[in-house]
Structure formats: structure tokens, C-alpha cells
Amino acid sequence: MISTGLYNYWVVIVLMMTGLYVVIARGNLLKKIIGLNIFQVSVIMFYVSMGKINGGTAPIVAKGFEVYSNPIPSVLMLTAIVVGVATSAVGLSLLVRIQEAYGTIEEDDIRTEERQEEIS
Amino acid sequence: MITILLDRIGRSLLPLLVAAPLLSATVCILLRRARWAWSLALVVSWGVFADAAYLLYHVVHFGPISYAQGGWRAPWGIELRLDLLNALVLVIVTGICAVVALAAPRSLAQEVPERKHYRIWALYLLCMTGLAGMTITGDAFNIFVFLEISSLSSYVLISQGTTRRALTSSVQYLVMGTIGGTFFLLGVGMIYMVTGTLNIHDMAVQLSTVGPNRTVLVALACIGVGVGIKLAVFPLHIWLPNAYTFAPAIVTAFLAATATKVAYYVLVRFVFSVFGVHLAFNELHLHVVLLPLAILAMFMGSIVAIFQSDIKRMLAYSSVAQIGYMVFGLSLASLPGLTGGIVHLFNHALMKSGLFLVMACVLLRTGSTKLEAMHGLGRKMPLTMAAFVLGGLSLAGVPATVGFVSKWFLVKGALEAGYWYLAVLVLLSSLLALVYIWRVVEVAYFRPPHPDGPEIREAPLSMLVPTWMLIGATLVFGLYTPFSVGVAQAAAKMLLGISS
Numbered sequence: 377m378i379s380t381g382l383y384n385y386w387v388v389i390v391l392m393m394t395g396l397y398v399v400i401a402r403g404n405l406l407k408k409i410i411g412l413n414i415f416q417v418s419v420i421m422f423y424v425s426m427g428k429i430n431g432g433t434a435p436i437v438a439k440g441f442e443v444y445s446n447p448i449p450s451v452l453m454l455t456a457i458v459v460g461v462a463t464s465a466v467g468l469s470l471l472v473r474i475q476e477a478y479g480t481i482e483e484d485d486i487r488t489e490e491r492q493e494e495i496s
Numbered sequence: 497m498i499t500i501l502l503d504r505i506g507r508s509l510l511p512l513l514v515a516a517p518l519l520s521a522t523v524c525i526l527l528r529r530a531r532w533a534w535s536l537a538l539v540v541s542w543g544v545f546a547d548a549a550y551l552l553y554h555v556v557h558f559g560p561i562s563y564a565q566g567g568w569r570a571p572w573g574i575e576l577r578l579d580l581l582n583a584l585v586l587v588i589v590t591g592i593c594a595v596v597a598l599a600a601p602r603s604l605a606q607e608v609p610e611r612k613h614y615r616i617w618a619l620y621l622l623c624m625t626g627l628a629g630m631t632i633t634g635d636a637f638n639i640f641v642f643l644e645i646s647s648l649s650s651y652v653l654i655s656q657g658t659t660r661r662a663l664t665s666s667v668q669y670l671v672m673g674t675i676g677g678t679f680f681l682l683g684v685g686m687i688y689m690v691t692g693t694l695n696i697h698d699m700a701v702q703l704s705t706v707g708p709n710r711t712v713l714v715a716l717a718c719i720g721v722g723v724g725i726k727l728a729v730f731p732l733h734i735w736l737p738n739a740y741t742f743a744p745a746i747v748t749a750f751l752a753a754t755a756t757k758v759a760y761y762v763l764v765r766f767v768f769s770v771f772g773v774h775l776a777f778n779e780l781h782l783h784v785v786l787l788p789l790a791i792l793a794m795f796m797g798s799i800v801a802i803f804q805s806d807i808k809r810m811l812a813y814s815s816v817a818q819i820g821y822m823v824f825g826l827s828l829a830s831l832p833g834l835t836g837g838i839v840h841l842f843n844h845a846l847m848k849s850g851l852f853l854v855m856a857c858v859l860l861r862t863g864s865t866k867l868e869a870m871h872g873l874g875r876k877m878p879l880t881m882a883a884f885v886l887g888g889l890s891l892a893g894v895p896a897t898v899g900f901v902s903k904w905f906l907v908k909g910a911l912e913a914g915y916w917y918l919a920v921l922v923l924l925s926s927l928l929a930l931v932y933i934w935r936v937v938e939v940a941y942f943r944p945p946h947p948d949g950p951e952i953r954e955a956p957l958s959m960l961v962p963t964w965m966l967i968g969a970t971l972v973f974g975l976y977t978p979f980s981v982g983v984a985q986a987a988a989k990m991l992l993g994i995s996s
Contacts, residue, residue: 399675405667412674419682426689449688452637456681459644463674466651470667477660486664493661 384425391418403483405474409467416460423449423456499558506554509547510563510576513586513628514642516540516547521621530601530613537617538597541624545587545594548628552583556983562634570634571695577634581987584838584980585761586631588845592753592966593624596849599962600746603856607658607744616656620750623649627758636684636770637694639762640677643726646758647673650751654743665738672735676725683718686711687770699770708779712771716780719766727759729786729823730793733816740812745856745865748808752815753849757841760822764837767826768991777829786827791921793820798928802935808855808865810932811848814891817925818844824922825906831988833909838984840902843890843973847898850966851887854880857955857963870936872945876952879960881940883967888933890970893926897974901981 391414398411427449435444471481478486520540524533555561560579564570570577578586597620608616626646630639651673655666688694690711691702706712721732728736736756740748767776776782797817804810822844825837855865857880862869874881890897903926910919945952954960973980 396675399671408671412671415675416678419678419685422682423685426685448694449685455637455641459641459677462648463644463670466648467667467670467674470651470655470663470670473655474660474663474667477663490661490664 384421384428388418388422388425391415391421405471405481405483406468409464409471412467413460413464416456416463420453420456420460423453502554502558503561506551506558506561507563509551510561510578510632511565512547513544513551513590513632514576514625516544517621517625517628521618521625524614524618524621528614530610533614533617534597534601537621538594540621541590541594541597544624544628545590548583548586548590551578552587552983555580555583556986571693571698574638575634575695575697576632577697578632579987580983580990581764581838582631582761584842584983584987585757586628588842589627589631589754589758590624592845592849593620593627593750595962595965596746596750596753596853599749599853599856599959602956602958603746603860604744606860607746608656612656616653619649619653622646623653623750623754627754630758631761634696635694636687636696636699637681640681640684643677643680643762646755647677647726650747650755653747653751654739656747657742657744659742661738662742665735665742669735669739672725672732676722676732678722679718679725680722683715683720683722686715686718690715696765696770700772703770703775704772708775712775713780716766716771716776716782720763720782720785723759723763723766727756727763727823728816728819730789730796730816730820733793733797733819736816737809737812740815740852741806741809745808745852745859748812749849749852749856752812752852753845756815756819757845760819760826760837760841764826764834764991768834773829773992783827783829786823787918790820790824790827791918793817793823794922794925795928798925798932801932802928804932805867806865807858807867807870807936808852810936811851811855814929814932815844815848817929818848818891820925821902821906821922824918825902825909828906828909828913829992830909830913831985831992831994832905832912834988834991835981835985836902836905836909838987839898839905839981842980842984843898843902843970846966846970846973847887847890850963850970851884851891853959853963853966854884854887857959860959861952861955862950867936867939870940871943871949872940873952874937874941876945877954880955880963883960883963884940885933885937886967887970888929888936890974892929892933895974896971898970898980899926899974901974901977905981 395411395415399408427446429445432443432445433441435447475481517540520536527533555578563576565574623646626642629642651666651670655663690706691699693699725732794817797813801810801813822837822840825833859865890899893899893903906922907919
């Protein structure tokens with residue numbers, strides 16, 4: 377077995393910061409939703425990594441298998457994945473409505489239109 | 497014998513709080529008729545309120561209730577657990593759900609096409625499921641799941657506003673809310689790494705043996721930021737004014753009094769029950785961060801509110817300020833401070849949803865929530881505007897209203913902790929509330945109505961009665977304090993570990 381050390385956690389941090397940066401820096405709302413997804417995936421990786429034990433198997437009762445990984449974090453993440461998918465679905469359908477209402481999903485353009493609306 | 501029976505009843509009523517609205521939300525979709533769906537939502541929300549009220553009585557007299565879902569005992573299974581703190585939060589949240597549902601049909605018909613109503617009611621019930629679930633669950637991961645159920649349904653509810661800006665505010669809330677939820681999840685994961693448990697009660701036991709280390713510190717920070725976004729603590733509040741302004745009036749009245757309150761409860765639960773006073777304040781110095789933010793929220797929220805021309809937006813900024821008071825009470829971490837925070841949660845829910853219902857009435861009759869639309873309304877809609885004045889006085893904390901009760905405890909807490917200047921700041925910021933309420937009063941009572949404006953009548957009884965139920969409650973609980981203050985004080989004692 378190759379020891380992975382803290383490698384997983386470095387990936388988690390890189391993904392998390394990438395996701396947050398995309399959410400903050402990008403003006404395109406679609407890219408923001410993608411950034412959110414990357415951010416959520418990093419947390420999913422975090423959970424799955426913490427449950428893994430080097431050399432551990434799936435939690436089954438059988439001869440010769442004594443060390444097993446903690447299944448609970450992985451199970452929890454099934455729920456978190458569902459939540460992530462639902463969030464993206466709601467977000468994307470809102471974007472469709474925004475595209476219909478404003479003709480754009482660029483945040484800057486939307487803001488200019490809203491400002492004009494306020495003046496008139 | 498009787499106590500065993502009572503215990504059984506209490507335990508079997510607890511899961512109904514989540515199951516009833518969850519199942520009836522799907523039934524709403526099947527019913528498809530606006531009126532039927534509304535009737536179902538009304539019956540369920542009042543039923544759940546009655547259930548919550550009984551459970552509060554039960555908890556006060558017979559002690560906490562614990563229910564093991566699916567028969568799996570805590571700490572392995574998911575536990576539903578009701579003690580004094582969440583029983584009080586539950587009563588106010590379900591009570592607001594019930595009263596707002598009563599007021600809804602007329603206002604909703606104005607803003608949302610009738611063919612969509614049944615879906616609104618399904619979402620309303622789902623949101624209620626999530627909020628009730630967050631409040632009663634004893635499992636940290638379960639809080640996240642219910643948080644997302646309530647958030648996802650509230651994003652959709654907000655997007656149903658009449659203008660297209662409702663859509664952009666909803667997306668803004670979705671992005672921030674998801675970041676908040678994910679940070680919360682991250683924090684829970686870190687506590688799980690340290691303690692190996694997800695049960696809140698068990699976490700507290702394990703953490704007290706672990707003591708402060710870097711992981712626990714980061715976990716507290718992640719949970720603080722995550723819940724802080726949902727709670728709209730000062731610099732994380734930017735989603736709130738837009739969401740409250742552009743959502744349908746009824747949705748605003750519902751969310752303003754429930755979503756942020758439950759988030760506050762979660763914060764209190766984690767800070768006091770899971771991390772504990774010693775770890776959170778003596779080792780991790782939470783108050784150093786939260787106190788200045790709370791003071792800033794009180795002033796910035798109120799000052800920005802003074803300059804708003806849209807009254808719904810003004811009340812939204814006022815919410816930011818009021819959340820500041822609650823966080824202020826929490827960060828004092830003393831008996832009067834925490835009591836003040838919890839009582840203010842209860843009181844603010846009553847007055848803010850009352851005020852937003854007044855705005856729903858104004859919108860129904862004038863077609864606008866702008867300040868200039870309210871010229872002379874004091875004479876044309878006397879009952880509605882009287883409710884606004886009383887609710888507004890309560891926001892400012894005038895004696896004989898609930899606002900006075902909570903500020904009394906906050907000021908007492910600040911003085912006891914030796915922060916006399918903070919007590920002065922609390923009082924000064926209350927004066928600011930008087931300024932923004934006065935602007936409305938002046939326009940409504942001392943300016944003549946628009947001469948060529950449309951004929952404006954008093955709001956319909958179906959909306960006046962619920963509005964006055966809430967505003968009346970602010971007066972009742974302002975004069976008769978044993979219930980709200982008594983329970984909040986007992987809850988604060990429990991959280992701080994003071995034996996009474």
C-alpha cells in the first residue's frame with residue numbers, strides 16, 4: 377500500500393480556494409454556479425478522505441479482513457451530493473429565467489439594467 | 497404510570513413536526529387547486545403549531561424529550577431532541593408559519609398567478625419542514641440536511657416576486673446560502689474528525705476531553721461563518737435586503753421571522769452546547785470577533801434603513817440591526833445577555849413579521865411599498881397604520897412593548913459585564929430605530945393623501961386579523977413577561993450550566 381499522507385487534504389484546499397475564487401471573481405452567473413460546485417466537491421473529498429484508512433477495506437465481515445475504512449463519512453456524502461445536485465438544479469433554472477428576463481447572465485450587464493430601471 | 501404515558505405522548509408527537517409538513521407538501525402538489533392546497537397548508541401549520549405549543553408545555557413541566565429515529569439509539573442513530581431552548585424557538589417559528597399562512601391568500605393572489613399557488617404552498621410546507629427539522633434535531637449532519645431543505649425552498653419562494661429583480665436576488669441568496677451551508681458542513685466534518693461523533697450532545701462530551709486544538713478552532717470558525725451567512729451577521733448580510741425587498745410580501749413576512757431566527761438558534765446551540773462557554777470564549781475568544789460586528793450591525797443597519805425610500809427595504813435593513821442585538825446578547829455570554837438574545841429572537845420574530853404583514857396590507861391597497869405611496873394612509877387605513885406604529889415602537893424598544901423587554905436584558909448584561917459604553921451604544925442605536933419609524937409615521941399621519949390618487953380602503957379582515965394577532969402579541973408579551981422571559985432565562989441557565 378502506498379501511503380498518501382496529507383496529499384488528499386492539499387487537493388481539498390486547492391479545490392476549495394479555486395471554487396471560492398471562481399464564485400467571487402467571475403461575473404458570469406453560470407461560472408459562479410460552477411465555482412459553487414467545485415467548492416462543494418472539495419468538501420466531499422474532505423469527508424471521504426477522513427474516513428479512509430491506509431490498507432483498509434470496505435466494512436464487511438469476512439475472514440482475513442480486519443482493518444476497514446469508516447463508511448459513515450462516505451454515506452454522509454451521498455446526501456451532500458444530492459444536496460449539491462439539487463442546488464445546481466435550482467440555480468440553473470433560475471439562470472434560465474434570468475436569461476429570459478434580462479437577455480444576459482453577466483452580472484455587470486444585469487446591474488447596469490437594474491440601475492437604469494431605478495432611474496426611470 | 498401517568499408519567500410514562502405522558503412521556504410516550506411527548507415522544508410520539510415530536511417526529512410529527514417534521515413528518516406532517518413534509519408529507520403534506522407532496523399532497524399539495526397532487527391537489528393542484530389553490531384553495532385546497534391553502535386549506536391543507538393552513539390546517540397543517542396550525543396543527544404543527546399546536547403540537548409545538550404542547551411540547552413546550554411538556555418540556556417545561558416534565559423535562560427534555562428525546563426520540564430515536566428508526567429505533568437507533570443516540571449517539572449512533574439520528575436523535576430528535578427537544579429541550580427548553582429549541583422548544584421556545586420551535587413555538588415561535590411554527591406560530592409565525594401558522595399566522596402568516598392565515599393572512600396569505602389575498603396578498604398572494606395579488607402577486608402570484610393563481611395557477612402557481614399550489615406549488616407555493618408545497619414550498620411553504622417544505623420550508624417549514626426544514627426549519628422545524630433544524631430546530632428539533634440532535635444530530636449535526638442532520639442540521640445541514642434540514643438547512644438545505646429550508647434554503648432551497650426559500651430560494652424558489654423568493655424568486656416568485658413580481659419584478660425580475662426577484663430572480664437576481666434569489667440567485668445572490670442561493671450563491672451565498674450555499675457557501676454558508678458548505679462551510680457549516682466543513683465545520684461539522686472537522687468536529688467529526690476530532691470526536692468521531694455527529695450527535696450534538698455526544699460532541700459536547702467528547703470535545704470537553706479534547707480541549708482546544710487547531711482543528712477545533714478552525715471548526716468553530718467554519719461553523720461561525722457558515723451560520724453567520726444564514727443569520728446575516730453584519731458583513732455577511734448583503735443577500736438579505738434584496739431577498740426581503742423583492743420576494744412576495746407574504747414570503748418576506750414568513751422568512752424574516754423564521755429563517756434567520758433558526759440560524760441564530762443553531763449558532764447558540766453550537767457555541768454553548770457543543771463548544772461550551774469555556775472553549776468558545778476563554779480559549780477561542782469568540783466575543784472579540786462578534787461584539788464589534790454586533791455593534792457595527794446595530795448602527796450600520798439602522799443608519800442605512802433611515803435613507804431607504806422603499807419601506808420593505810427599510811425594514812430589511814432594520815432586521816440587520818436587530819440581528820446585531822441578538823448577536824450582542826450571545827457574545828456577552830452571561831445570564832442576562834444570553835437571556836436578552838433569546839428573548840429578542842422571540843420578540844423580533846413577532847414584531848418583524850407583524851410589520852411585514854402591514855406592508856403586505858399596504859401593498860394590497862396602494863400597489864406599492866414606497867414611502868411616497870403612504871401619504872395620508874393614517875386616515876385611510878387607520879387599523880393597519882396603527883399596527884405599524886405599535887410594531888415600530890417595539891423595534892425602538894419603547895416601554896410596554898416587547899422590544900423594551902429584550903433591550904432591558906441586553907443593557908443589564910452589558911452593565912454587569914462592565915461595558916457601560918456598550919450599554920450606551922445599545923440605547924443610542926435604539927434612537928436610530930425611532931428615526932426611521934418616525935419617517936413613516938410623519939408621511940402617513942401628517943401629510944395629506946394624494947388628491948388625484950386612487951380611492952384607498954382599509955385592508956381586508958382576512959389580513960388585518962393575523963397582523964393584529966402578531967402586533968397584539970408584541971404588547972401582551974411586553975406587559976406579561978413570565979412566559980417568554982421565564983423560558984428564555986431557564987434556557988440560558990441550562991446553556992451556561994448555572995443550576996437554578
